[in-house]
Amino acid sequence: MLQDVLLNDEERKLKQEVREFVKNEVPSDLLKKMDRDEITYPKEFVEALGKRNLLGLRFSKKYGGRGLPWTAEIAAHEEIGVLGMALGCAFAMPSIVGEALHGFASEELKEKFLKPMLKGELVSAEALTEPRGGSDFFGATTVAKLDGDHFMVKGQKRFVVAASGADFFVVYCKTNPEGNPRERISLILIEADREGVEAKHLYNLLGTRGGGTGRLIFKDVRVPASNLIGQLNQGALIFNSMMVPERLTSAGGALGLARAALEVATRYSNRRYTFGRKIRDYQAISFKVADGITQLDAARAITHAAGKAADEGLTSARRLVSEAKKFATDMCWEVCNQSMRIIGGIGYTNVFPIEKMVRDSRLAQIWTGTNEIMSLLIQHEYYKELLNDPNPPRISEEDAEESHLEDEKVYEDDEMWTKGW
């Protein structure tokens, strides 16, 4: 297994621990009820993870984490990802919200929210996206006005997982509307039971159901100034930090879901006969299996590399984390679809879970920053790295036979295109 190369002993042990939990302690019935929207939020699942000290694995032991590196958390998340996107998200949220609390919040907020969250006693949610758009984070319109010892918060967020189910939200609000975009926003913790907080609409989703995804409305909500996370107008800094767990957990969960789909399809192909032969004997089938496991291993490698880069605080982490999110979630969608093709018509029914996996997997390409936004970040970082490299490697352009023909190397546009005929 690729993980034997990627993980150390401690990480392999953790992976096994989570694998046992997923195998023995999460009833199928929970997944089915969630997919039927009979459960609004899987609180018991979060409690069970908390009891086993499996939430926020990266955070210091002082606050209830295990002080492990990203590579360990990714390995654990692959195991949880087998259960589908909604339970994967329930596992991920303390890691995402915890990033803000652990790195930026006051001791008071850490005691009151981070510690109980990592024990599974409090459920958290993050509210970035607004009806007017999710990709343009800096355009947030939810406003928080500081007035003495409290903020008055007014606005709306949508597509918030656990809008129904969370005990508290971390909400990005505009606190400095006239400031430049990077100094305009703050992150404020808002308890779900504050007056004026309303979870209005729970969406009918294609997949990833049972996670309480809804719209949040803040109608002049009075919030103590001490609920501010980090400094006033420092939201952009916290956002950049939170994007690492957002994207690495999306990638980690996608590894597990793709693996689960491929395992179902591969086992099926070893049992199913057509024309007197097992379908795995047809290259049309077995090569899909080969492509699936190759893509999965490639996604694992890039996700673990991104985790290592994040652990070591490398400047390349920003590009690698975006690459991992995009590559692993695209891989997951592709592998789930190919798994459906492997098993044929029965794959389109709910006799097998692949149809649910296909529905779940589509979301991973959208949330935590769409894969188009990942491309935007990746190309931006790559141009910057390449064009500003103070010590570039060999310039291969000069290896062409006629590279000396400088007259043929025309880069400028003709004036007629820029100025017209």
Ligand SMILES: Cc1cc2nc3c(=O)[nH]c(=O)nc-3n(C[C@H](O)[C@H](O)[C@H](O)COP(=O)(O)OP(=O)(O)OC[C@H]3O[C@@H](n4cnc5c(N)ncnc54)[C@H](O)[C@@H]3O)c2cc1C
């Ligand atoms: C089920 C579900 C759960 C979610 N959970 C949460 C949550 O818990 N908390 C939260 O805050 N948000 C959550 N989201 C929101 C999610 O992160 C956003 O939907 C996503 O970021 C896209 O924002 P948008 O839907 O407003 O699309 P838009 O931002 O309107 O984008 C529309 C399209 O335009 C493309 N696009 C936009 N700008 C560019 C650009 N500059 N270059 C190229 N393409 C571009 C996008 O890729 C997309 O294809 C969730 C969404 C869903 C569906």
